Amino acid sequence: MLHRRWLAALFGLSFLAPHAAYADWDIPLVTTTDAKYYADPETKRSAVLPSVWILADYDQPQHAAGLEPNYLSVKVLSEADCGANKLRTVSLIYYSLAMGQGDALGYSTYATEWGSPIPRSPWAAVFGYLCPEK
Numbered sequence: 001m002l003h004r005r006w007l008a009a010l011f012g013l014s015f016l017a018p019h020a021a022y023a024d025w026d027i028p029l030v031t032t033t034d035a036k037y038y039a040d041p042e043t044k045r046s047a048v049l050p051s052v053w054i055l056a057d058y059d060q061p062q063h064a065a066g067l068e069p070n071y072l073s074v075k076v077l078s079e080a081d082c083g084a085n086k087l088r089t090v091s092l093i094y095y096s097l098a099m100g101q102g103d104a105l106g107y108s109t110y111a112t113e114w115g116s117p118i119p120r121s122p123w124a125a126v127f128g129y130l131c132p133e134k
Contacts, residue, residue, distance in 0.1 A: 023074045023097055025055050027031050030125040037122045039129050050130040051079040051090065055100050056122070072098045076124070079111075084132035086114035087123055127128060 016132035025100040028036040045051050055075045061070035077091040089112045117123035 012047055023056075024101055029054070029129055030122045032122060035122070037125065039126065044130070048081050050124070051078065052130060053077055054126055055092075057099050064106070067094055069105070071095055071105055072102075073100050074099055078126050078130070080127055080130035081114060082133070084114070084117055085131075087117050087127045087130075088112045088114045 016086045025038040025040070027038070029039040033058050035058045037056065040053040040055070043051075043053045044049060056076060058071075059072045061072055062074075063070050070096065071094040073095045075091075075093045075095070076089055078087060078092050080087050091109045093100075093107045094105040096105055117127045
């Protein structure tokens with residue numbers, strides 16, 4: 001089982017270490033029937049490609065291929081191309097407990113392909129948060 005501090009020390013990834021910039025995750029950006037999605041305004045970056053950390057907090061344990069045990073929350077670094085109306089995931093960190101607590105079970109720093117978020121989905125809300133003029 002991977003631990004957050006061990007990963008940060010091994011890979012020098014400051015985003016895995018506890019950091020004062022993380023929000024208290026108290027106001028959901030969007031709520032679905034099975035999860036709440038929180039945006040951390042402290043990490044919103046309004047550059048050419050704005051990005052923000054999103055915490056997806058699930059009501060029931062989730063499964064990801066190659067990841068054991070199941071996870072209850074995941075932090076997702078999302079990046080937007082506002083001009084092209086596209087969104088992608090840059091990093092993921094899976095947590096054993098709700099609200100980004102417990103052990104960091106695994107992570108990915110592989111950026112996904114750009115895609116258009118499905119209307120009325122949590123990721124459409126993330127895109128709207130990053131690109132409010134769209």
